[in-house]
Amino acid sequence: MKKALKTLSRNLTLHNLMDPSVRYCYNPVLHWNPLVEEYFIKAYGPHHFSRISKALTYSTCFLLRPSCYSCIRVNTLRTTSDAVIEKLQGIILNSGLNKTESNDSLNESNINRNLDDCNKVEVGQSEHGMNAYKGSLQNGTISKCQVPGLEYLVFVKGSGPHTIDYGYASERPPKEVIVSRKCAEAVLRGAQVFVPGVMACSAHVEKGDLVAVSVAVEQPGLDGEWATGITRDPHYFERSGLYIGQGTTMMSRAGIFRVSEGIAVDMNNRIFNLPSFRDELEGEIFLQNLPSIVTAHALDPQRGERILDMCAAPGGKTTAIAILMRDEGEVVAVDRSHNKVLNIQKLAAEMGLKCINTYKLDALKAVCRTNESNGMSTLCSDKDNICTNIQNSDSPRLHQEVSSTTVEGLNADMTCKERVSNEKGNERTYISKADIRKNMRRMRNGPGRNQCLGGRVENSKGFSPNSFDRVLLDAPCSALGLRPRLFAGEETVNSLRNHGKYQRRMFDQAVQLVRSGGVIVYSTCTINPGENEALVRYALDTYKYLSLAPQNPRIGGPGLAGRCEFPDGYVEEWLKPGEEELVQRFDPSSPLDTIGFFIAKFSVGSKDI
Numbered sequence: 001m002k003k004a005l006k007t008l009s010r011n012l013t014l015h016n017l018m019d020p021s022v023r024y025c026y027n028p029v030l031h032w033n034p035l036v037e038e039y040f041i042k043a044y045g046p047h048h049f050s051r052i053s054k055a056l057t058y059s060t061c062f063l064l065r066p067s068c069y070s071c072i073r074v075n076t077l078r079t080t081s082d083a084v085i086e087k088l089q090g091i092i093l094n095s096g097l098n099k100t101e102s103n104d105s106l107n108e109s110n111i112n113r114n115l116d117d118c119n120k121v122e123v124g125q126s127e128h129g130m131n132a133y134k135g136s137l138q139n140g141t142i143s144k145c146q147v148p149g150l151e152y153l154v155f156v157k158g159s160g161p162h163t164i165d166y167g168y169a170s171e172r173p174p175k176e177v178i179v180s181r182k183c184a185e186a187v188l189r190g191a192q193v194f195v196p197g198v199m200a201c202s203a204h205v206e207k208g209d210l211v212a213v214s215v216a217v218e219q220p221g222l223d224g225e226w227a228t229g230i231t232r233d234p235h236y237f238e239r240s241g242l243y244i245g246q247g248t249t250m251m252s253r254a255g256i257f258r259v260s261e262g263i264a265v266d267m268n269n270r271i272f273n274l275p276s277f278r279d280e281l282e283g284e285i286f287l288q289n290l291p292s293i294v295t296a297h298a299l300d301p302q303r304g305e306r307i308l309d310m311c312a313a314p315g316g317k318t319t320a321i322a323i324l325m326r327d328e329g330e331v332v333a334v335d336r337s338h339n340k341v342l343n344i345q346k347l348a349a350e351m352g353l354k355c356i357n358t359y360k361l362d363a364l365k366a367v368c369r370t371n372e373s374n375g376m377s378t379l380c381s382d383k384d385n386i387c388t389n390i391q392n393s394d395s396p397r398l399h400q401e402v403s404s405t406t407v408e409g410l411n412a413d414m415t416c417k418e419r420v421s422n423e424k425g426n427e428r429t430y431i432s433k434a435d436i437r438k439n440m441r442r443m444r445n446g447p448g449r450n451q452c453l454g455g456r457v458e459n460s461k462g463f464s465p466n467s468f469d470r471v472l473l474d475a476p477c478s479a480l481g482l483r484p485r486l487f488a489g490e491e492t493v494n495s496l497r498n499h500g501k502y503q504r505r506m507f508d509q510a511v512q513l514v515r516s517g518g519v520i521v522y523s524t525c526t527i528n529p530g531e532n533e534a535l536v537r538y539a540l541d542t543y544k545y546l547s548l549a550p551q552n553p554r555i556g557g558p559g560l561a562g563r564c565e566f567p568d569g570y571v572e573e574w575l576k577p578g579e580e581e582l583v584q585r586f587d588p589s590s591p592l593d594t595i596g597f598f599i600a601k602f603s604v605g606s607k608d609i
């Protein structure tokens, strides 16, 4: 009886998943590691965490409707927000992006009603900042930010989610292109489908064909591991609800798998219409998340000061800081990656900023106690090991095809593991965890390409203690606040703790480099309290001369006070009562509609006592 019920329920589920309206839509479910989910439910409560989880995927829940907008930071050293608004209006008119509100998306009054509704739920963001922000979004398609001090930011409103007719006819499913998760996340932010992001393609796709674009997202496998099976199964349940739009192929299927770059699919019918302004107004604008811009303001850099940006690439906050300093003083921007340092240099040059000096440096070794610091840097070029290694690691792209009813040239139920074993054919019976991780990475990012940008980067051996007025540590983190996010299962409780350890070691360096009387700003783009409030607790308990400082502007909500006891006995301490309002927590499920983000600002007292 139990077995019959189970089979019936499975058949019903499959039947539902085969229903084109259930399958050809965008309604992703974010998967978490079960223990991580348990921990976040303890931190946020089940309802709040469920809203956060939904918001991270950009999908809709009954109260929350993504207002989806692009936030543009204007380079005020080059132009004004009025001039930028005028140019953007022209670009939008020419590109047809002004088709922002269609029948199936909500109108302005609904948006405001939704924002009001959302205000009633308990996501407490700063009231003053929230009202100014709401005012900004009500002004029309392009508007200036009304938060005092942030008037140079321009918001361009997008629209969605739109319902797309993919042209499904009984037994004649649409041609399909399957993209990697990272590619899909970029497409949801307004990008096109580029060749490296394509994982598979229906048979007989020619240039100019209309294709449905779906995403291969990791699903829980029978063995307890995550797997991205692109199966031959006619039900294709693994991509149900994971259709992100429709586009026109810019090359044939054969072409897509022959070339290594270029646009594969021109996305002309998207779930979300979000202008990306790629390559537009170069040097005049920079697309940046609102919380990142607030981070630069929280640091409050002054003209003539010496500022360290410890994990700076690609340079979004570095350039925001340099502009706030009117390009007077010095912003030292370091990153451990050669190519990423080149990206900072490129961005600084585009924006015409002279006060930025870039170095390749491991921030864990940023303090130099000998006379080797600063000026004693060594030069390396694109000939160094990093580039050579990167180029050598390039691997051939997979050649796959998929059709909604028949899949040619693709193994049935092919999982990550089977791909690994492909390399050595049947000889290989053992699949290492490293191999699985490598393939998981590949599934996430797509086959992709590694690039060496070329150019010269200066290696630094570190900086003298107390040599900076202010330090920004925008730490590498679990990035569990980034939106849109289609999978979160790769982080375990252990990996989250390891992020915390790494961040504390970096923070120890920041504390040594800043002078007495200076400022440290710590930020992450994760919702994990272990990397946010727990870092603040560590900082305040370890360095008695540090204190939390108020931030301006304050748009985010309060931090989490309390502690979390884990089943293995580990205890994580968060903020103490009274400290919550001194940090800014950007909740991805709040009406602010930002990524999940955290900012703490520390005043550095006298180190001598």
Ligand SMILES: C[S@@+](CC[C@H](N)C(=O)[O-])C[C@H]1O[C@@H](n2cnc3c(N)ncnc32)[C@H](O)[C@@H]1O
Residues within 6 Å of the ligand: 292, 310, 311, 312, 313, 314, 315, 316, 317, 318, 334, 335, 336, 337, 340, 361, 362, 363, 364, 474, 475, 476, 477
């Ligand atoms: C969150 S991103 C920084 C984003 C950047 N602040 C911005 O706003 O554009 C973190 C950066 O830290 C860098 N990173 C990671 N570990 C590092 C280390 N040990 N030393 C220096 N940089 C590191 C990564 O390469 C990455 O570029």
